[in-house]
Amino acid sequence: MTQNGRIVALVVAALAAIGGVLMQAAGKDGGGFPLFLLAAMIAVGTVFDAGYLERRRRPRGTWQLTAEREIDHQSGQILEVWYDPISGERRYLPTGERPD
Structure with a gap:
């Protein structure tokens, strides 16, 4: 929920x-x-x-960086894809940033 x-x-x-x-x-x-x-x-x-x-x-730091990269068409930034194996959630963050 x-x-x-x-x-x-x-x-x-x-x-x-x-x-x-x-x-x-x-x-x-x-x-x-x-x-x-x-x-x-x-x-x-x-x-x-x-x-x-x-x-x-769940402990902090369970996010895993994948090999996928995306381009944000609005800003032109390259986004890295982070994956949480526990929840299955994916996050798209600018290169160099880490999920909390």
């Missing part, structure tokens, strides 16, 4: 939790509990997303 997707999911979970608490407080039949439970599942699933935790634990 992307960083923006994670933020949206947590905002939706927070709004659902607030709605569940308000429904529970307003009614006597426990109608807000399922909404609160759904919010809790969304929050836990988002926070403990396996891909997110794996990216947080």
Whole structure:
């Protein structure tokens, strides 16, 4: 999940939790509990997303320089292609720069 997707999911979970608490407080039949439970599942699933935790634990410096080169047609710079074998992500950076 992307960083923006994670933020949206947590905002939706927070709004659902607030709605569940308000429904529970307003009614006597426990109608807000399922909404609160759904919010809790969304929050836990988002926070403990396996891909997110794996990216947080991975050591720095896993990027590998490939033999590929590209030309940025806007700036005319030569770009080197860096590859992360853990996530499969590729980055195109000007010659001499390293990914973080």
